[in-house]
Amino acid sequence: MSPPLEISQLPGLLPPNRHLIQCPSCSQFNTIDTKPQRRAVSLPRYYCTACTQECTPPDLLKLIKHLQSSKGQSSLSPTQQQNADQQPLQQQQQQQQQQQQLEQQHLEQQHLAQQQLEHQRLLEHQQQQQQQQQFTQHCQPQFDQPQPLQQHQLQQQQPIAIQFDPDHTAPAYLRQLTDQMNAVLREQQQFRDAVHLEQQQLRALIHQQQQQIAELTATITAQATTITNQQRSLEHHGSTNPPASPITPTPNNGSLASGPWSDTNKVSALKQAPLTPPKLRRKQQALARSLAPPSTNQGYQYLYLNTRTRQPIGQLRKTFRGLNIESNRIIDLHYPTNNTLAILVHNDYVEPFTKQMTDLKLDNFTDFDPTDPQHIKNPIYQDRSLAERTHQAAVIVNARMTRVLMKIRQPVRQSVAKYFVTQGWVSPEDATAAMTTAPAPSAQETAEQMFSTSEAQQLSAATTNAPATTMDTNNAIHDLLQHTPTTDLLFITETWLSSPNKYNTNWKQHHTYGVPTNTSRIRHTMGIALLINPTYPHSVHQLQLPIDDTYTKYVLSVVTNHTLIHCLYLPPSLDDSMAIDILNSLPLHHDHATNTIICGDFNARSTALTADTISSARGRLMEQWIRTVDITLWNNILAPGQPTFISHSGTSIIDWFLSTRPLTAPTMHIRSDLSLNTYHKLIHLQFRLPPPSTTTSPTHQRLRWKMKRLADDDIYNRYCSTFTTLAEPFPSFITSVTQAPLSTTTLDSIIERLNSTIYTALDESVGRQQQHPPTTDQFWTDKIQRAVDIREHSYRQWRNASGLRKTSKWIHHQRARAIVRRLISQRKRETWTNFCDTMATMDFSKAAAKLKKIKSGRTAKPCFTHPLGHQHAADSMATHL
Incomplete structure (x- = not known):
């Protein structure tokens, strides 16, 4: 099927009318052209060369018809020529020739304007490239001098206008189109003038910045050289004339002419004088003051x-x-x-x-x-x-x-x-x-000196709470005692121990045992323990207080070194009024004590007493009680605001130390850096005691010998011969002593001489029996110790963390605690299994002796003590007998 007749005429109508056709998309003239095709087609396709928008043949035909109808033409098609006004053929031909001449002139002028526009666009593109090169050079340390515009460039920037020859008459639509183009050219000229003005200002600014950068570059070079010289002077400080490198003087130009680095004399003087570090200078000044x-x-x-x-x-x-x-x-x-x-x-x-x-x-x-x-x-x-x-x-x-x-x-x-x-x-x-006291110890030294009592009559007291430790096994007390190897006295509250259980340690112990729970008689709650180091030189006398029997389970009272100490555990479930009644029932004076100390876990919070964050009902009652009995709370004086209970949910001050009389040189240290598997922190109070009014007799270690070895005849004969040899001068000694009147001193010297003879004979024959205290080395393995170290390390990390890291560190610490508990429980099962296997394979007599020894160790042995010491206890017993 052949295309329509009118559309088939477009290839012939487009060339003479292209300059008059305006693109419907970008509104530009002389841009419609035939679109090239790779293969032969029956109908050509048209597009805009400016915006590449395709123009369909019907739309293009409408544009040409509209254009020719506005010009009064009627020769677009044979049908239109027949409908036009009837004019003579010659007249139509003349008009057509005139019209073609006008169109030819218009095309020439339009072509000239188009060439001028293209030339102007080329100039603007070149100017933009020059500006981009100038900005690129501005970012570099060296700049080329800006080049002024040439004269031909200024001439090309003169305004351009399209005008018609006065001898020719142009159609109205052509003149209207020319006016629009002239308006566009004027706007472009104004834009070029503004751009040219901005370019001149930018060139001036670039030139100024080039000068400043040159000044700063010279200054930086001088400073870098000076710093290098200073470093060399410090390295060669011991020499008299340290090596000096040349310094490049700062150029004296611009605003930095009066700068300190522009003065070459000052820079040279600074270069020659070696600098002294501040710490070294202060050290030299301190040494000079000493001389x-x-x-x-x-x-x-x-x-x-x-x-x-x-x-x-x-x-x-x-x-x-x-x-x-x-x-x-x-x-x-x-x-x-x-x-x-x-x-x-x-x-x-x-x-x-x-x-x-x-x-x-x-x-x-x-x-x-x-x-x-x-x-x-x-x-x-x-x-x-x-x-x-x-x-x-x-x-x-x-x-x-x-x-x-x-x-x-x-x-x-x-x-x-x-x-x-x-x-x-x-x-x-x-x-x-x-x-006479050493400087304040560090945290580790303080831990090792807890409860230490030296020859200078010092007394320390400490308290902590360790329910989780005793809940696992009594052998876990090693976790606490390893931090206090030189500790003398240690109070532990909430032990959960039942009678007659004790901790597996060689420390002497006094207990206020716990009470069975409501749900089980095997598991106990509460409980207070006092652990005494074997090296503690003074006696500790436990008191049986004349108070109500319902109050005795909350307190443990002892007298040692002229000091009465009450350690209490008042659980949170205890009624507050009953807690105050327990405090009122405690004796605050003793015949053999000059001061009274009350310590322990009170579970009371008071902002007025301890600078805690909140106050509880029991804390307000404690305020009234302290005011009534006129007692001193040392937490507020020695460690104000320091918490004694620290957990992930908050802190509080519920473990207190009080005294009825002022203490001499008191110090308090709260070990918040230790976890010890409890939220309660270890508190240490140390003070000096007044000189004793009476001399205290020294304590004597009990002597034991291996007496069963006397059953051997050889050893028995050795003992007899040794004793006979040592006792030969004894009759003459008695004769010399008895010549004078007998006295107590004489009898004491005879008894001491006889005892010395017996002791020496036993030492040389059977030998002394060394006491081997119970130890937890077999229970406490290296694996458990490593787990405990990791637990303490994770606890310190949690204490030092902040923000969201604190949550993750707390989780790590809880995992480390769980690992320690699991290892201790596992070790407990292993030791019990090993003990059962050993008893099963052991001889019956040895197994019976082992069980008897265990039973003897768990049986409470009565011991008579006296508040003034062992000697007074022995004298009192001798007087009684």
Whole structure:
């Protein structure tokens, strides 16, 4: 089928009318052209060369018809020519020739304008490339000088306009189209002018930045050279003339002409002078002060500074170092009350320190009296008289300053102690005690010194709670005792032990056994234990208190070294009024004690007493009881705000230490760095005892020999011969002694000489029997110890973590705890299986003896003790008999 007649005429109508056809999509002229085809087609396809939009033949035919109808033409097709106005053929031909001439002129002008536009676009493209090259060069350290526009470029930027020859008349539609094109050209010219102005400003800015970059490059080069010289000077500090490398002087141009690096003389002087590190300089100054003559301004002084917040002491010293203040010349830092910082310095350093602080606009010093009773913030002392509050303030200051002395290094401690005694803050006795005491120990040293009682009459007391330890097995006490190898006394609450069970250790023990639970008589609850180190030199006498039998299961009371100690466990389920009744029933005085200490787990919280976060009902009752009996709570004085119970859900202060009389040089340390498989932290209180009024007789170790070896005839004969040889001079000794009148001293010397003879004969024949205390080495394996170390490490990681990491670290710690419990239970089953297998294969007589020994060890043996020691117990028994 052949195409329609009119559409088939498009190839002939398109060329003469292309410049008049406007693209329907992009509205541009002279862009419609035939679309090339790869294969022969019956109907051509048309498209716009500008926007590549395809134009269908019917649409293109409509555009041509509309264009020719607006021009008044009627020769598009034979049908239109027949419908046109009847005109002579010649007249039509003339009109057609004129029309063709006008169209030819218009085409020429349009072609010239198109060439000018294309040339202008080419110039703009070249200018854009030049701008891009200039920006690329701007990012590099070296720049080329901007090139000005050439004269022909300025001429090409003159405005372009399309005009018709005045002798020719153009159609109206052509003139309208020309006006539109001239308007577009004017807008383009304005845009080019604006772009040209911005290009000139940009060139000026680029030139200015080139100069600044050149100046900075020279400055950086000089600084880098100077730093290199300084490093070389530090490396060769010991030499007199350290090597120096040349320094490139800073160019003196631009705004940096007056800079410090532009002065070559200053740079050369700095190059020749080797720098001294700050730490080395301070060390040299300290050594120089030690060789300087004595200062005429001897003494120390506390400066009190008002502060906004309360920071840790380590953070404060770091802050002072950041302010370029010599923190090593600050002897002590502490907070005597809220928003007040006490700074102890030497008198020679007062003026430089205050000057530095004033230069930093930190001149907010204040007059402060630490012994003023108005600084006591504890509510329990608000209703006291002025004399009582003044006395309590003196007690608090004495304890605080004693702790300060314990932290000061030994060479300076003596002079600082004299200053404290002169001010009346520390008594001479406490100052003397602090002088003979070593500096404050670290956490590990404190753990090893718990409950230690030295020859200087020191007494320590500690308490902890370990229900999870005893729940696994009694052998797990090794987990606690391995942190206290030199401990003398250790109180443990909530032991859950039933009579007559004991811990598997060689430490002497006193127990207040637990009570059976409501659901089982095998499992017990509550319970208190006192573990005494075998090296403890003093006797411990357990008291049977004259109180109600229902109260005895909550308390364990002992007397040791002239000190009465009550250890309590008041469970949370206990009625609060009953807890106060138990406290009221405790004797606060004893005939053989000069002071009374009450410690343990009270399960009471009080913001007024311990600076805890909240107060409980029992805590408020404890406040009234403490105020009534006039007793001192040392947690508030020695460790205010430090929690004794730490878990993932929160912290609290429920383990307390109290005393009826002030303690001498007390120190308290809470081991929050140890897990010990319990939420309760190990608390250590150490203080000095007053000198005893009477001399205490030394304790004697019980002597034992291997007497069964005398059944051997050879050993028996050896003993007899040895004793005979040693006893030969004995008759003459008795004769010489009995010549004088007999006395107690004479009889004692004879008895001592006879005992010495017997002891020596036994030593040389049968030998002494060494006591082998029970040990847990066979139970406590290396595998369990490694698991315990991992548990403690994970606990410290959880304590030091923050944010979301704290949750993951807590999960790791719980897993480590579970592993330790599983290993202990597994080891318990293994040891029990091994014991059963051994008993099954053992001889019957040996097995019976083993069972008898076990039963004997689990049987309570009565022992007579006396509060004043073993000698008084023996004398009392001898007097009684």
